[in-house]
Amino acid sequence: MVNAGGSEPGEPGYSLEAPVRDAFAPGGALSRAADQFMPRAGQTEMALAVARTIAHGGALVVEAGTGVGKTYSYLVPALLSGERVLLSTATKTLQDQLFGRDLPRLVEALGLPVRTALLKGRGSYLCLHRMELARHDANFPDRAALRSLAKIEEWSQVTRTGDLAELPGLDERSPLIPLVTSTRENCLGSDCPKFRSCHVNIARREALAADVVVINHHLFFADMAVRESGMAELLPTVRIAIFDEAHQLNETGVQFLGANLTTGQLLDFARDMLGAGLQFARGLVDWQTIVSQVERAARDLRLSVGKTTSNARLRWVDEAPEGVEPRAWREALDELHLACTHAIEGLATVSEMAPDFPRLQERATELAQRVERFGAKCEPAAVRWIDVGMQLRLVESPLDIAKAVQDKLLKTGSAEGSSRSWVFTSATLGDDARLSWFTEPCGLGEAEILRVDSPFDYRNQACVYVPRDIVKPNDAAHSGQVAAIAAEGARRLGGRTMVLTTTLRALRAIGEELQRRFEGAGEIEVLVQGQLPKRRLMERFREGGTQGRAGCVLVASASFWEGVDLPGDTLQLVVIDKLPFPPPGDPLVEARSQRLELQGRSSFNDYSIPEAAVALKQGAGRLIRRESDQGVLVVCDSRLATMGYGRRLMAALPPMLRLESRDDYLAALTRISTTSPAWT
Structure with missing residues (x-):
């Protein structure tokens, strides 16, 4: 499609800026697409930057604070470009929102003949x-x-x-x-x-025929790794790719760009082989024996690790993982390889009897190859470990995705690379001007950087409190004190409280203590992650104290630190148990830290603090979601107020009013409960 200026993308006269500016103006297309639309300078600034990148190619990285309206900032120029566009998000929830709500609204408001498609894994x-x-x-x-x-x-x-x-x-x-x-x-x-x-194939065909395709990061990187998801055909036909929730790109990418082998994969294979064998070739092969050999080898591999604590991650720098007897580990891998070989041989004898058998043979061959890989030395630029849980997971991972992005996406130095447009955006991408936390591991050091502040009046909408008298996070009494602070706040607010923890141990301890405190009273219901599906937890929390029900406290970890949208008075108190530094014993964290030290850099300043800053911003971002929201953030870690690096972490938070004492904290809760319009 030729744009209004009469030029093609990449040519000197090509400009999207005028139609984009018109769309965001008062009375423009956005006022018809969004409820109670108000022009925002930051939203328009971002949209114009995206328009320039689409027109001229290259990479743009945008950190857009909560409330900027970044979704429309990239959708409007993408749609007005008239070109095929790939939109990638971190979660299926945002995928569904983009495809089911945001895109249809804009397509109708802009009056464009655009065909959209949704593609998942x-x-x-x-x-x-x-x-x-x-x-x-x-x-x-x-x-x-x-x-x-x-x-x-x-x-x-x-x-x-x-x-x-x-x-x-x-x-x-x-x-x-x-x-x-x-x-x-x-x-x-x-x-x-x-x-x-x-x-799956119908969805892929629709994606190939669409103008705008909505995918997710997992699907994107799975295809980059194995060229199987349908993206291999789709991506070459798309010049514009936009990644929302881009802060998850690196951690998602490294999952797919390495290798993994799990006992779950082996047991799934064994189950499928037995099912197909008994259904299509009963009596022709001793399926029970072959399957039992695979299952036994998978169990023996798990047993060779011993009684390691569940949910542990063990370093693997030598012949065997840390704490595992090398000879037993080697024998277990050999037995597993032999079991896969016997499966390959058995499946080969019946390969023509049903289409299931050649595919099962391919799976057995691939499993055998993975066993061989983990029996050899680790790749020099990668790190290896095992995850011990209900199943055993062997992992070999690159330290970041920088090389893959440079070589496979940006194709730096090539004509194809310079003509493509890449946009990466999120509310949290770093705590320095270059957004190094994101751009370095993602290979985007040469990208254009734009930071757009949130339009919210944080000083009048929110405040932050750091209890000075709380024990250190490694003290056994810490979780109990966090629970006491959360309980006091929840009582004053009638619930409306979320406690975010940095570990599963703290999750359990704080959750149990809060449930003990409110047991039988009927005033507050304590919801704990893991006790119900996430969807049900969120539904119940949103219901809160309506229709005569008790208010809610939600204790959660991991995925609840981000992507949770609870506007209005649904959530008014967020309690974070401690500063979210990366776990020092994690093999991937250790390997990244060692690489920085070898480069003469400080792993604490250049890795640990930026990681904590971004995670802290994500957690704090749950609190204020709209211009009218009010709330209190409590960080139960005195290091934020007493250590030198605390100033850097505090600066990473939105500019909330700081509370200096418990009395100030309680007074702030009282003002919220009486719907006072401001803190000052």
């Missing part, structure tokens, strides 16, 4: 073939799972997309999901009897 779509196999699976979980399968079968008759997100009441943790979805390993491809009606 395989695990999001119902696999019709595996659904049929599940009905005949001898190892099916239980009667409840059978009832759930019946509901899925009924839904399968009416769904157009096959997206499991459409299915109400399906718990994201359900053991049924792996049985009715496919993976790269077990998909039969064009040999599948359900290939023509396959939801």
